[in-house]
Amino acid sequence: MGGGGGQPDNNEEDVVPATASMGGGGGQPDNNEEDVVPATASMGGGGGQPDNNEELPREDTKCPLEKLSCLDKNGLPRDFEKLLDKLRKVKDLRNKIMHGFEVTLNHHKFSDLETALSELIEEAERVYSLSQSEVEDQKKNLHDDFERLQTLDKKSIYYWCTRLTMSGKLVVKNLWRIKLTEETLPLDNSIVQRKEVFHSLDVMVRRARSDGPKGQVLPYPEIFKAPEKAIIISGVAGAGKTSLLKNIVLQFFELQEGNADYLRQFDQLILFECRDRTTETLADVIEQHFEDLCRELEGKRIVLDALLRLDALIVIDGYDEVNKVSTNVVREIIKKTSSSNCRVLITTRPHSAENLEKLLATNDVISTEFEIKPLTELVEQLEFLTRYEKGLGITEGEMTESFKTLNIDVRILFTEPINLILFCDMHKHMPETISSWEQPGDVANDILRLYKKLVTIKLADVTHLECDVMLDDLFVVIGKAALDFIRENAVTFSEKELLQVKRKCIPILNNTVECSSEIILSVVLKVNRPLSGAGETTYTFHHKSIQEMFAAEFIVQRILASNDSLKSILDAKPEEMRSLREVLQYAVQGLSRCKPRLLERRWPELEQALRDAGVVSAADWEECLRICPDVEQVAKPAALSKLKRSKTWHVETGRDVALVAAMLPYAQPDLLEVNIKPDAPSKRRWAELVQRRVGPVLLELQNPAGDEYKSNDDLLLPMLGTRVRLVHFEGCVGTCAGTAALASVARGAVLRIRMAAPLDLSALKTTCWRKYVHKKRYKLLTVYTRPLPPPCHSSPTWPLPPSPPPELYVEGADEGSWGAVAHTVTSLAPPGKRFLQLWLRGSRLKSVEFPPLLRALHDAGARTGDGGDGGNTRAEVWRGYVRLHIEDRAPPREPAVPSDAKLLAAYQEYLRLRRQ
Numbered sequence: 001m002g003g004g005g006g007q008p009d010n011n012e013e014d015v016v017p018a019t020a021s022m023g024g025g026g027g028q029p030d031n032n033e034e035d036v037v038p039a040t041a042s043m044g045g046g047g048g049q050p051d052n053n054e055e056l057p058r059e060d061t062k063c064p065l066e067k068l069s070c071l072d073k074n075g076l077p078r079d080f081e082k083l084l085d086k087l088r089k090v091k092d093l094r095n096k097i098m099h100g101f102e103v104t105l106n107h108h109k110f111s112d113l114e115t116a117l118s119e120l121i122e123e124a125e126r127v128y129s130l131s132q133s134e135v136e137d138q139k140k141n142l143h144d145d146f147e148r149l150q151t152l153d154k155k156s157i158y159y160w161c162t163r164l165t166m167s168g169k170l171v172v173k174n175l176w177r178i179k180l181t182e183e184t185l186p187l188d189n190s191i192v193q194r195k196e197v198f199h200s201l202d203v204m205v206r207r208a209r210s211d212g213p214k215g216q217v218l219p220y221p222e223i224f225k226a227p228e229k230a231i232i233i234s235g236v237a238g239a240g241k242t243s244l245l246k247n248i249v250l251q252f253f254e255l256q257e258g259n260a261d262y263l264r265q266f267d268q269l270i271l272f273e274c275r276d277r278t279t280e281t282l283a284d285v286i287e288q289h290f291e292d293l294c295r296e297l298e299g300k301r302i303v304l305d306a307l308l309r310l311d312a313l314i315v316i317d318g319y320d321e322v323n324k325v326s327t328n329v330v331r332e333i334i335k336k337t338s339s340s341n342c343r344v345l346i347t348t349r350p351h352s353a354e355n356l357e358k359l360l361a362t363n364d365v366i367s368t369e370f371e372i373k374p375l376t377e378l379v380e381q382l383e384f385l386t387r388y389e390k391g392l393g394i395t396e397g398e399m400t401e402s403f404k405t406l407n408i409d410v411r412i413l414f415t416e417p418i419n420l421i422l423f424c425d426m427h428k429h430m431p432e433t434i435s436s437w438e439q440p441g442d443v444a445n446d447i448l449r450l451y452k453k454l455v456t457i458k459l460a461d462v463t464h465l466e467c468d469v470m471l472d473d474l475f476v477v478i479g480k481a482a483l484d485f486i487r488e489n490a491v492t493f494s495e496k497e498l499l500q501v502k503r504k505c506i507p508i509l510n511n512t513v514e515c516s517s518e519i520i521l522s523v524v525l526k527v528n529r530p531l532s533g534a535g536e537t538t539y540t541f542h543h544k545s546i547q548e549m550f551a552a553e554f555i556v557q558r559i560l561a562s563n564d565s566l567k568s569i570l571d572a573k574p575e576e577m578r579s580l581r582e583v584l585q586y587a588v589q590g591l592s593r594c595k596p597r598l599l600e601r602r603w604p605e606l607e608q609a610l611r612d613a614g615v616v617s618a619a620d621w622e623e624c625l626r627i628c629p630d631v632e633q634v635a636k637p638a639a640l641s642k643l644k645r646s647k648t649w650h651v652e653t654g655r656d657v658a659l660v661a662a663m664l665p666y667a668q669p670d671l672l673e674v675n676i677k678p679d680a681p682s683k684r685r686w687a688e689l690v691q692r693r694v695g696p697v698l699l700e701l702q703n704p705a706g707d708e709y710k711s712n713d714d715l716l717l718p719m720l721g722t723r724v725r726l727v728h729f730e731g732c733v734g735t736c737a738g739t740a741a742l743a744s745v746a747r748g749a750v751l752r753i754r755m756a757a758p759l760d761l762s763a764l765k766t767t768c769w770r771k772y773v774h775k776k777r778y779k780l781l782t783v784y785t786r787p788l789p790p791p792c793h794s795s796p797t798w799p800l801p802p803s804p805p806p807e808l809y810v811e812g813a814d815e816g817s818w819g820a821v822a823h824t825v826t827s828l829a830p831p832g833k834r835f836l837q838l839w840l841r842g843s844r845l846k847s848v849e850f851p852p853l854l855r856a857l858h859d860a861g862a863r864t865g866d867g868g869d870g871g872n873t874r875a876e877v878w879r880g881y882v883r884l885h886i887e888d889r890a891p892p893r894e895p896a897v898p899s900d901a902k903l904l905a906a907y908q909e910y911l912r913l914r915r916q
């Protein structure tokens with residue numbers, strides 16, 4: 001395909017173009033269309049309908065196709081089918097060649113096409129009475145075109161597009177497969193198969209940077225449906241950004257197995273890691289990917305140019321880790337993306353996302369951001385751990401059971417994959433400590449203890465030296481190195497840089513064991529062989545967060561040991577402070593755990609350092625509070641900045657409960673909107689939240705489907721006597737104590753109560769004083785109940801409060817149970833027996849059951865709405881519900897009721913809505 005045109009499209013059938021386009025033409029074929037057979041320009045000209053009855057002038061160019069089809073040069077009728085066959089043959093051959101690169105390797109196909117086109121020239125000769133020499137000229141042109149086509153022109157960009165498309169994928173696959181197939185876990189170098197342990201993460205559409213409810217949650221492959229050229233994936237430290245990218249890379253090469261259809265739109269995939277400190281240009285990145293291709297030609301430039309013409313996906317990992325060198329590569333990629341077919345997928349920690357967006361925008365690249373959703377649910381966390389259990393060969397259930405026993409305050413820390421991975425390590429090496437974790441800070445401390453333990457074990461093989469003090473000193477050296485590197489945003493170190501660290505370790509080890517520094521560093525660091533075989537080997541901590549923890553530990557130890565100013569400990573230039581953000585957060589956490597008084601004393605310095613590191617916005621402080629949940633000093637600025645940003649605070653997870661509980665002593669929003677699963681928050685944090693809240697609360701408790709009638713009293717009881725003003729409640733009340741707690745805080749509220757058991761809700765009748773007037777506890781009361789057991793002799797009743805009249809839903813009535821429904825309604829009827837509305841939900845009652853039900857309710861005095869005045873007592877279907885109208889006048893003999901078909905449809909609709 002010497003001069004052939006760019007790269008073909010997928011799954012489409014183009015129609016034979018004029019022969020000229022097969023020759024030297026370039027460009028891209030169109031997408032997804034089947035072109036129509038054109039009357040080839042070289043064979044005569046335009047189209048149009050001839051009038052058979054008119055004599056056509058010889059030069060008439062109005063309707064050559066029709067002429068071809070109908071008349072030969074002598075004006076005699078021709079065989080049109082034969083002509084169409086010839087055209088079809090050309091079209092089919094052309095499509096095969098244009099759409100299947102393997103076909104282009106078959107020379108016969110080209111000679112077949114040439115022959116077929118020759119035959120068309122002969123047809124043209126017959127129609128236009130061309131001279132023999134003209135025909136020979138045309139045929140020669142055709143032949144020359146084909147000759148050119150099959151002569152490889154290595155200078156042509158299209159040659160390289162073809163080469164890349166044909167073999168590039170395999171080359172890159174071989175490169176990355178080796179590097180990515182396996183994953184080494186941080187602490188003990190256990191190896192797992194990446195694909196086997198990969199937990200399919202969800203992402204949230206990132207809304208404007210404001211404090212609203214979180215954006216829509218999507219499975220990660222959906223990100224590629226975004227129309228924007230650049231896709232940003234943000235996530236906090238250890239949220240799984242790099243793993244997600246690595247998994248996408250692996251999936252890209254498995255497309256042929258029918259997986260990952262979402263990647264089918266890309267011809268090629270390039271991966272660049274911002275932590276790279278040696279690759280200087282995009283062309284160098286391309287060379288690492290296509291070393292042989294670049295060597296074949298005298299340069300990487302042309303391969304890069306070819307790649308930019310393909311539909312390539314360029315994946316950039318860790319924008320927050322850019323350094324002086326890699327920043328240029330990223331800029332180059334973004335610049336080139338704007339004018340190419342490529343798309344970019346970039347990961348970053350959230351605090352760098354805004355800068356990244358700006359960089360993209362200044363290069364006219366439109367972007368969209370998705371945020372990795374933390375694993376907040378216990379089921380997700382267990383699912384994640386189960387995969388590692390399998391991958392690591394741990395007895396099924398052993399690790400997950402241990403995880404389940406965690407104190408919930410601690411468990412809500414494990415919302416990022418990195419923490420769950422560290423849990424795996426803890427489970428393996430120090431299972432006894434897990435049960436002792438009470439506070440979040442305990443976990444981070446134990447991770448460092450575990451490192452010390454592993455180093456001690458390794459050293460025990462070679463030395464009998466007393467370890468404890470020595471280890472502390474060694475960790476100071478390593479921590480200092482971690483800090484020095486991170487200041488420059490360096491997470492990979494060269495051999496030479498490592499040597500400097502080793503040198504500092506040797507005197508501490510008293511020179512006793514020759515290779516002991518190596519042993520220690522082998523526990524703490526991992527080796528990265530260069531991507532392309534050539535180049536330097538580099539070293540990294542097992543994870544950036546671990547490097548940050550080591551650096552933080554160094555800072556804490558220095559603060560504990562001396563009065564040195566934080567500035568002198570950090571020794572950072574102003575522009576380096578941004579890289580220290582997480583380090584400082586870990587340091588605050590560490591210091592608060594071991595010396596809270598000292599933290600208080602040093603807080604002004606630490607706060608300033610955090611601000612210098614970019615912790616300024618409400619989201620920044622909130623993230624800081626997530627890492628240091630019990631640190632009052634952090635909670636205060638977090639609360640004040642959050643209040644500035646938004647007067648309504650949202651609580652959606654157990655983690656949010658802890659954060660808001662910590663912030664409430666310092667700021668009270670106008671409204672607190674709590675929409676959580678009842679099992680999500682820790683009871684302690686929940687109690688703190690409601691005790692600290694002063695003002696309106698909207699509380700929606702979402703029991704899992706099928707468990708709607710599980711009592712939520714454990715969340716209601718702590719509200720008793722608090723200064724919460726409940727303005728909206730949805731949830732399940734189980735006992736009178738639950739009702740009392742609810743009544744104590746409800747103020748003019750909308751209450752949607754599920755009754756776990758028949759309950760006396762009369763406490764809600766009371767009024768309360770507010771601003772010198774009596775206020776009702778509720779303005780709308782909706783009660784949901786299951787049918788009560790059949791009446792017995794002295795069935796108790798539980799009259800609902802009468803004013804305003806309540807709305808009642810009876811849920812899940814079985815076929816034949818109209819009597820139970822009637823009994824339920826009458827038992828709950830308020831004094832006066834008036835309901836605002838009466839509904840059946842998920843009912844399986846038959847049509848014939850409704851007339852007696854309506855009559856029984858009417859006879860018992862029940863009424864709905866204002867009682868109506870037309871005696872139109874009836875039942876009707878509305879979506880998945882059945883609504884009962886009971887009016888004052890006696891119901892007709894045959895009240896209007898829905899047919900069985902309508903009732904069934906309503907039941908099915910109810911099931912469908914429930915599943916949503």
Ligand SMILES: Nc1ncnc2c1ncn2[C@@H]1O[C@H](COP(=O)(O)OP(=O)(O)OP(=O)(O)O)[C@@H](O)[C@H]1O
Pocket residue numbers: 183185197198199200201235236237238239240241242243244318349417418421543544545
């Ligand atoms: N989806 C996942 N499935 C299985 N394991 C995962 C997943 N995501 C992350 N992990 C594990 O958690 C570790 C940390 O994740 P990863 O390095 O991808 O986080 P990150 O967001 O890139 O962190 P950082 O911002 O600190 O670089 C990985 O090394 C891997 O062991």
